[in-house]
Amino acid sequence: MNIVRYALLALLFIAAFGTASAAEPAELAATCLVKPAEAPKYPEREELKRTSAWLRFKLTFTQPDRAPKMELLTYNGSVGLLEAAQDYLKAYRLPCLPAGHDAVFEQVVDFEPTPEVAGHKASFLKDSAVNCLLTPEPMSVWQTQQTGRLVSQKQWGNLLVEMTFTAPDTPPAVKTLYASGNSAFLGAAREAISKYRLPCLRPEATPYTLQQQFSFRGAFQDKDYTLKNMGLMTFLRAAKDLDKLPVHFELDAMACPFKVSLKLYQPASPNQVDEVGPSVPSRAPFLDWLRLLALNIGPEQFEAVFGATSIITVPCGSIEL
Numbered sequence: 001m002n003i004v005r006y007a008l009l010a011l012l013f014i015a016a017f018g019t020a021s022a023a024e025p026a027e028l029a030a031t032c033l034v035k036p037a038e039a040p041k042y043p044e045r046e047e048l049k050r051t052s053a054w055l056r057f058k059l060t061f062t063q064p065d066r067a068p069k070m071e072l073l074t075y076n077g078s079v080g081l082l083e084a085a086q087d088y089l090k091a092y093r094l095p096c097l098p099a100g101h102d103a104v105f106e107q108v109v110d111f112e113p114t115p116e117v118a119g120h121k122a123s124f125l126k127d128s129a130v131n132c133l134l135t136p137e138p139m140s141v142w143q144t145q146q147t148g149r150l151v152s153q154k155q156w157g158n159l160l161v162e163m164t165f166t167a168p169d170t171p172p173a174v175k176t177l178y179a180s181g182n183s184a185f186l187g188a189a190r191e192a193i194s195k196y197r198l199p200c201l202r203p204e205a206t207p208y209t210l211q212q213q214f215s216f217r218g219a220f221q222d223k224d225y226t227l228k229n230m231g232l233m234t235f236l237r238a239a240k241d242l243d244k245l246p247v248h249f250e251l252d253a254m255a256c257p258f259k260v261s262l263k264l265y266q267p268a269s270p271n272q273v274d275e276v277g278p279s280v281p282s283r284a285p286f287l288d289w290l291r292l293l294a295l296n297i298g299p300e301q302f303e304a305v306f307g308a309t310s311i312i313t314v315p316c317g318s319i320e321l
Helices: 028-032 044-049 079-089 115-125 183-193 232-238 281-290 299-305
Strands: 002-012 019-022 053-061 069-074 103-112 140-145 156-165 173-179 208-218 248-250 258-263 272-276 309-314 318-320
Touching (some): 044 079, 053 079, 069 079, 272 281
Antiparallel strands (some): 053 103, 156 173, 156 208, 248 318
């Protein structure tokens, strides 16, 4: 009998090569906080997979020469990036802390594999209720399997949900947009969702809706697929059934050349497509079209790159299909 461990990744769509940052705490920390000279570093495999993370911690300093106690408030990313963030925060010190006093700060560590979307991400987060989102600790799924059945066991799974918060102290209403993987995977994700809270949501406020992706990767998965940045023509050559969506676009009228960020969900759900840089209204029909396109790839590759982000460079010219 085999006991197999599966990593559970929670990827919240407030975002998504190779930069990481930690926002400064305020007041006392700004006066004397000592932190590592370099920003947190991507673990090699997470950088290769272009995994993003947005992690919010409560740091409690009790001694000026000791590392803070850490409490994870918001988990959005992978276990590997969480461990990298914790290692980074362990080096924090607060030498000006008065004797007999404690100091408590919140600290965000942001791993962003696609620097081009950082501005859009920061704009979304500014004054957003998601800044107070409380999530459970990351979990793993352990599944007992009979010897010989492991070959037929799926080594991946994805769950895409829409969560709507209507009160600060109750779990969100959940709408499933896409689900793959076995019952153990999906059950673990749904149990985690039941513990999500949005405590800063005012009782009289409009309901707050977020999309959330959970991804599961088995310990015996031997391939990592990634979605690279590419030019528009490369993306279109890899797209599926373009002839079923006849279009005509004059890119010259869209302030070309420009870039867009595409998070791949099709054919399960519309792609998330955002402009990189200032918005140009004339691009709207073109962006809507990109939200409909799927790649011509197999099921295993699709599950591996589900929710992955590609920066697509759009040239001048025209598209006639």
